[in-house]
Amino acid sequence: MNSSRLFVLGMLARKGPMHGHQIRRAAQIDRTDMWADVKPGSLYGALHRMEGEGLIEAVRTEQEGRMPARTVYGITEEGRRELHAQRDEALRRVSLPPDxxxxxxxxxxxxxxxxxxxxxxxxxxxxxxxxxxxxxxxxxxxxxxxxxxxxxxxxxxxxxxxxxxxxxxxxxxxxxxxxxxxxxxxxxxxxxxxxxxxxxxxxxxxxxxxx
The missing domain is CATH 1.10.287 (Helix Hairpins)
Structure with missing residues (x-):
C-alpha cells in the first residue's frame, strides 16, 4: 500500500481535476505528514510516476497572472481501479509498526x-x-x-x-x-x-x- 498514491488518487476522485500545487497544498493544510504518512514534498514525484503509468492524465493547463502554467491532472479509469485496490488494502491491513x-x-x-x-x-x-x-x-x-x-x-x-x-x-x-x-x-x-x-x-x- 502506498499512502501517497492513495492520497493523490483519492483527492482527484473526490474533488475532480487538480494541479500539483493544489494537491500539495491540500496535504499541507491537512498535515498529512502527521497522521497519514504522506509527505507533501513527495507528491510531485508521485504525480509524474502515476502519469507515466496511466493512472492519471493531463487534462489542461492553467495560468494565473505571471505564475508559471500548471498542468491539471484527472484520474483515469485505470487510476480508479488502482485507488480501489490501494483503499481496500489499507482498510484491511491491521498494522502497528514497532517503535x-x-x-x-x-x-x-x-x-x-x-x-x-x-x-x-x-x-x-x-x-x-x-x-x-x-x-x-x-x-x-x-x-x-x-x-x-x-x-x-x-x-x-x-x-x-x-x-x-x-x-x-x-x-x-x-x-x-x-x-x-x-x-x-x-x-x-x-x-x-x-x-x-x-x-x-x-x-x-x-x-x-x-x-
Whole structure:
C-alpha cells in the first residue's frame, strides 16, 4: 500500500481535476505528514510516476497572472481501479509498526540515569507538541468536518495521547526500572557465577564426593 498514491488518487476522485500545487497544498493544510504518512514534498514525484503509468492524465493547463502554467491532472479509469485496490488494502491491513525506541531502551545499561531521562523527556515533549498541534488543528477545522473526518482525527489524537502517557509512566518509574535492570543476572554475569559464560554450574553433589 502506498499512502501517497492513495492520497493523490483519492483527492482527484473526490474533488475532480487538480494541479500539483493544489494537491500539495491540500496535504499541507491537512498535515498529512502527521497522521497519514504522506509527505507533501513527495507528491510531485508521485504525480509524474502515476502519469507515466496511466493512472492519471493531463487534462489542461492553467495560468494565473505571471505564475508559471500548471498542468491539471484527472484520474483515469485505470487510476480508479488502482485507488480501489490501494483503499481496500489499507482498510484491511491491521498494522502497528514497532517503535525502534523500544528495542533501543533494552540496551541503555551504559547510559547515566540523567542522560536517559533527558532523552525520554525530549521524546515525550516531541509527542506532546504533535498532540497539541493536532488538537489546535482539530479546533480550527471542526466546523468543516464530517463525522467520519472527526473520527480520523480522534484516531490520531488517541495514539498521540497514549505515547505521552507511556513516556510519563516510564519517566515516573525510571529510577526503579534502572535498578531492577541493573540487578538482572544478564547485566552483570560476573556477579552470578552460574550464569557466567564458560563457567559450569555448581555440581549437585557435595564438594569432594565422587560420582
Amino acid at each position: 525502534p525506541a523500544d528495542l533501543a531502551l533494552l540496551f541503555t545499561g551504559d547510559m547515566a540515569e540523567q542522560t536517559l531521562g533527558g532523552v525520554l523527556r525530549n521524546r515525550r515533549e516531541a509527542y506532546a507538541t504533535q498532540l497539541q498541534a493536532m488538537r489546535n488543528m482539530r479546533e480550527e477545522v471542526d466546523a468543516y468536518l464530517t463525522d467520519l473526518e472527526r473520527m480520523t482525527f480522534q484516531h490520531t489524537l488517541a495514539r498521540l495521547e497514549t505515547e505521552v502517557a507511556w513516556h510519563d509512566e516510564v519517566l515516573r518509574r525510571l529510577p526503579k526500572l534502572i535498578a531492577d535492570d541493573d540487578r538482572h543476572p544478564d547485566r552483570h554475569p560476573d556477579r552470578h557465577p552460574d550464569r557466567h559464560p564458560g563457567r559450569s554450574a555448581r555440581p549437585d553433589t557435595p564438594e569432594g564426593d565422587s560420582a
